[in-house]
Amino acid sequence: MSTTAVPEVAVTAVDEGFWTRNRKIGAVLLALGVLAAVLFGALATDQHARFTLSETEGGAALEINGTVGAILFGLITAAAGGALLAGVPKRWFTLLLGAGLVAFVLSFLCWQVSAAPEGRNFMPLVNVVRGTFILALPLIFGALAGVLCERSGVVNVAIEGQLLMGAFSGALFGSMSGSVWVGLVAAAIGGAFISFLLAVFSIRYLVDQVVMGIVLNLLAVGITGFLYERLMQTDAAKYNSAPRFGNWEIPLLSDIPLLGPALFRGNIFLYLGLLLVLVIHLALFRTRWGLRTRSVGEHPTAADTLGVKVLRLRYRNVILAGLVAGVGGASYTLALYSFTKNMIGGKGFIALAALIFGRWSPTGALLAALFFGFADQLATYLGAIGSSIPSQFLAMLPYLATILAVAGLVGKVRAPAADGKPYIKG
């Protein structure tokens, strides 16, 4: 972020006096907590808010009186904010902030669930957890594609296009061959095609990477939309009826309460996504390739001096990113829906947001993607219980959160130093 910051304003003041960043955030959290306790407490009803550990109303459940819960969790948020304001050691910061935000969400849920009409005033946690992961999946793949690209110094705004191309070629070749595996490979290649263009134009022809990303998104929308109308709409049976991956139940793990049915009875993409987070995390921080990738992203000249082939590594990483994003696109067409025009519909940009929110790290991206997925799932759930909160405002949440994060209100985000700068040898 700081590469183009305006140095007239000190972005990181060393000596901030009493109002350190932690204290400011603490004050905000305290205000939120009090607001939650008063407002949500007043709006909640005396009904019980039931959080069932199943997919339906029945079964074991966590229960709490609506008003009591809203006030209690609001006070927890306020307490966490107060602790930050009082100036606790820095190592507690993340924990307190996390606890405060989770309690705020719980307070909100106590209000919403208890105020829901009779018969619908319960929240099936299994559905919520599963829905969160399903909605987060394309974001996870997309954000990982961003990590691979941007850690080696190529800005990837074309995630949307890579997902879309992956979804399209997965559907097309999956239908034509009748095999999910052919579809999966084709999807990966489709995503890689877009990122290959990104690589060639940004590395070889030094085109501005953000510009190229935006244009490639439009190109992907155009090509897939054009071929969709020409092929898939005229003969859907032949071109747009891809076989789908079924759900695989993992023995033992699927019997864990709550997490088992939510996570371990999913399809291949869920397992692949979580596995990739782990693999890319380990590879990035524990292998030679990872060290080289990070050094090329931070200081390509230094890496080149030490004998790293900067351009070759960037080519390889950008194309790898396309493969990952392509598979992410297939998680739509080879598991859930048949292809429709522009079906990614902005998920690629939320993935970009998740990447930035997760501070360019695979695990951070996973958490950010899950947070955004949860916001999405919550909007669906609140719509189902007839909430008074408009779903559009919940849908804005990921975007607003990212703006706050980038503006430095939720912690400092810093891109790899050479991100977006073409490397010209010599």
Added chain:
Amino acid sequence: MTDPNPFSGSPDKEPATEAQESLSEAQATPTQPAGDTEQTVPATATAKEPDPGESRPSMGRMFLDNLWAANTLTVTVLAVLLAMVVGAVLIIVSDPEVLATYSYITARPTDALNASWTVVSEAYANLFKGAIFDPDAVGFTAALSPISETLTYAAPLVFTGLSVALAFRGGLFNIGAQGQATIAVILAAVAGFALPLPPVVHLLVALIAGALGGALWGFIPGILKARAGAHEVINTIMLNYVAVYFLSWIIVQNGVQNPNRSDAISKPVDSSAQLPRLLGDDLRVHAGILLAVAATWFIAWLLNRSTLGFELRAVGANPDAARTAGISVTKTYVLVMVFAGMLAGLGGSTMVLGTTATALTPLVIAQIGFDGILVALLGRVKPWGVLLAALLFGALQAGGNRMQSYSGISLELVTVLQALIVIFIAAPALVKTIFQLRAARAARLQTSLAKGW
């Protein structure tokens, strides 16, 4: 440098998309002066001159040499040509009947070639007829109809293109024209149906409301950039989506939604707030295109003649040097984004105050913000270049509509063509390699905007 608007009276000469010849003819006049607004003084002078030291060749020889040198005009024309070739390939591979003739291409190659030629030439002929002129058209209205459509589609693109171009010149990448136009279209439409005002005043108020809405949506990333160093690319992308959700929310609110409809559509804008039509009630072209030309003139003046424009270009070229020279970079960043937002806002307003739509729908502004990015790049981020690029894109859009209804070629092909044109423009080195152009002024062709996150 030179008079920036020597050809403002003839925007509709542009553009031909049928073949290279007609294109170069149509563009030869307008595009060249656009290049003259560059800051480098000897730019056009050196372009016309051959290498010194050689014996002076004839005029015709010089002309041909320069035609085949990698200058802005040649690269643009060749980029359009290349894009249309790729488009033709897409048309062929997506047509099962034509594709079938390729299965016996070794036995009877004429079949495949004829079939391909028929489908491609028919598609592009319809593109031309829908955008410029239909030789079969009878009567005044029918003959002017393609031009009218082209201008109608071009008007909002001029505004969003100017918005993106202005931000570029100030060193900022405004991807948020879409969001700015979305907020603007809401305010313009609400002002258009909620306020009871007399005709001319009503239109002005609605336009100003839209412009202010866009300015607000530009101010947010501007101030965040200036104060917190938050990157405007990320913030404008995010604000685009916030605006889209806000639009989809406000449409269905009481007082905004059309009471006679159950779907997401607002009340229609009063006729007193609508831009007047220019060529009678049967043709859609409206005064928005005049506003667009005026805005182009104003931005050209602002950039090249005013103090603010000078500061803006200085900051865009080198913020550190500008600061050393006493220019407030923070103030400039905020102002650039406010102006850019205002322009995009006007573009959005013309969508609902003009003839494209009369009420808010979730897709009321289509893609004008994103297309504006392409238009700005194609126009080489210069005001008059943007105007010409917008006309080309408007023509593609208008022609694409006819191509879709007459030849059954999906309108999406236009998106592909537009994206490809800009890709080739952005990488002049690629076009140069493909056509073996001589490397003249190659350095100037480099669209170097790279700043990273």
